[in-house]
Amino acid sequence: MTWKIPASTIDRLSIYMRALDKLGLDGMETVSSLQLAELSGVNSAQLRKDLAYFGQFGTRGRGYEIKSLLQNLRKILGVDKKWKTVLIGIGNLGSALLAYPEFKEEGFEVVGAFDNSFSKVGKKLEGIKIQEIDKVEAFLKIEKIKIGIITTPATVAQEVADSLVKGGVKAILNFAPVSLNVAKGIKVKNVDLSKELESLSYFLTHKKTV
Amino acid sequence: MTWKIPASTIDRLSIYMRALDKLGLDGMETVSSLQLAELSGVNSAQLRKDLAYFGQFGTRGRGYEIKSLLQNLRKILGVDKKWKTVLIGIGNLGSALLAYPEFKEEGFEVVGAFDNSFSKVGKKLEGIKIQEIDKVEAFLKIEKIKIGIITTPATVAQEVADSLVKGGVKAILNFAPVSLNVAKGIKVKNVDLSKELESLSYFLTHKKTV
DNA sequence: ATATCCTTGTGAAAAATTTCACAAAGATGA
DNA sequence: TCATCTTTGTGAAATTTTTCACAAGGATAT
The missing domain is CATH 1.10.10.10 (Winged helix-like DNA-binding domain superfamily/Winged helix DNA-binding domain)
Incomplete structure (x- = not known):
């Protein structure tokens, strides 16, 4: 094995x-x-x-x-145990994921939510207080969190990833449409929603009209 | 070629x-x-x-x-042209996708939104009126839509898929965690968000502690 | 012109993944 | 107990995908 x-x-x-x-x-x-x-x-x-x-x-x-x-x-x-995660970027997609019941059902709990917008910081969502993004590193260390979820715009995704890694995160689920550069030993999974539609578009475009 | x-x-x-x-x-x-x-x-x-x-x-x-x-x-x-899509299931994830700017940027426009909940039907979201789910088939035919997005619970995803196909959809982006059964010639792309976290969990669980 | 440098496009080799096909293990029924 | 049936687990073959490695095309500078 x-x-x-x-x-x-x-x-x-x-x-x-x-x-x-x-x-x-x-x-x-x-x-x-x-x-x-x-x-x-x-x-x-x-x-x-x-x-x-x-x-x-x-x-x-x-x-x-x-x-x-x-x-x-x-x-x-490894989903016989619970995993604590943080979520960075509380826009539409981030908010939806915070409320996504399947995560909790499968043992993944978002325990920290972070954003850089003044208007969002301090508010509560799904029982979780949104914190300033520069608090994330310390939070990760204290809570010993290994999984981070990025739902920020592409432009800031790399620096967010860097913070997560500095905070001790070992695995990142990245929804921003960029390929992140991380140290060896850190695992990144990319989910690019547009990419999925694009592949459908390819299929529709090249399908022979039966 | x-x-x-x-x-x-x-x-x-x-x-x-x-x-x-x-x-x-x-x-x-x-x-x-x-x-x-x-x-x-x-x-x-x-x-x-x-x-x-x-x-x-x-x-x-x-x-x-x-x-x-x-x-x-x-x-x-095939993203040099515009694609009209419908979105079925206006929960948290569905609402987020309705507002997802990248779709529009890449030429995918959600022109129809459907849900089976009385409390949602008739409301407007992102400028789109939410319609009853049994209106979808006719809508697809009139608008000649080829792409459908499913963000319903898993339990109803198959019957929604069936309606989409009956309405003439040729490609489905499925966020429900089930594998859909569709006729040959119909393309399904599955996005299973829990699956992605599970693969990270696997990585974290089996990584040798360096 | 000519020589030099850079970078593509692509056969061939290597590696990875999937499928086949069947022996072996165990269930079931007489 | 024995014969038959079912279905796993797995070598071997087939297929698919990735990587190597380099000839050939074209740019650039002298």
Whole structure:
């Protein structure tokens, strides 16, 4: 279990969790790799291979026990514990993420909110007081926070990232449409909403009109 | 130019555009594949190969003319023209996307907003009146809209997707954490915000403590 | 002109990822 | 207990994607 695991595998583990959640709610107890793969939109061999990176979770002739596989996946992804996060940039998107229930459900809690606008600092949102951005570094150190979420304009995203890293953050979820430069050992995940629409636009533009 | 182009290439084209935008603002006129790749966080051979799928855009010994490469990329991605979209599910995230300036800047305009809550229907947001969800199909047909954005809870996302497809939508940006089932020829892009945090959690959990 | 320098565009090699296909493990029923 | 059926886990093959490495094109300076 010491070799390199593809990022795409990790991405798919989350997708399997969503499908398992649903199956659990439907009252099912076990599921085969074929069913689960179908629900997740992947090849069943791939599903089995993805799981095989981490151990053996199934029973031949029967499939996977849904509850236990879910627990295992949660543990693998590290979402069996709580993560405290901070959110920088309380615009429309930032405010929406503060209120995004799925984060809390998955164990991610935003405990600090920061913005550089006078009109916002001091106000409360979702029970969290918005603080000045130059307070973030100290806050991160005191709270020992490892995850930061950036929802600022692109122009300031790099300096915000620098502050987060100085404060001890090891992983950044970046919604600003820039690629951030960070020290080795810091993980950045970019979510570029326009990019997603652009790829749809590409698809629509180049699709042969059947 | 009729072979299959990797989805990852398309994704990177958007990233190159962001970098080129910035370089343009900085007043630069040309850029080498090495510089642009560095800014975009990719290998320069990969950048050249990505572009090579679509033609020859550079000048040997000099590099790429920024403005013209940008225009070319916009054309390739189909964002040289305007796209009308609808947005279904006007919760926190949906409202934020309605107000997301980058969409409009990139040529994507939300022209219809839909929700199934009595308290929201009829209200105006960002100059757009929120309509009942059962009006969406007719609206799509009249306006000839090809792109739909789903920001509903997961439980209703599939039936919303079905309505969109019935209304003639060919591409869906789905923020609900479910994998949607759609007819062949319809493109779905999933954005699962929790998934992104989960992959960061995985990274933090399995990183060897240096 | 000519020589030198820079940088693209691209075959070929390498690496990574996905899919195939089946032996092995266990379930189920007679 | 034995035969049959189901489904996992996994080597091997196939495919896809990335990276290397360099010939060729064009700029620039003398």
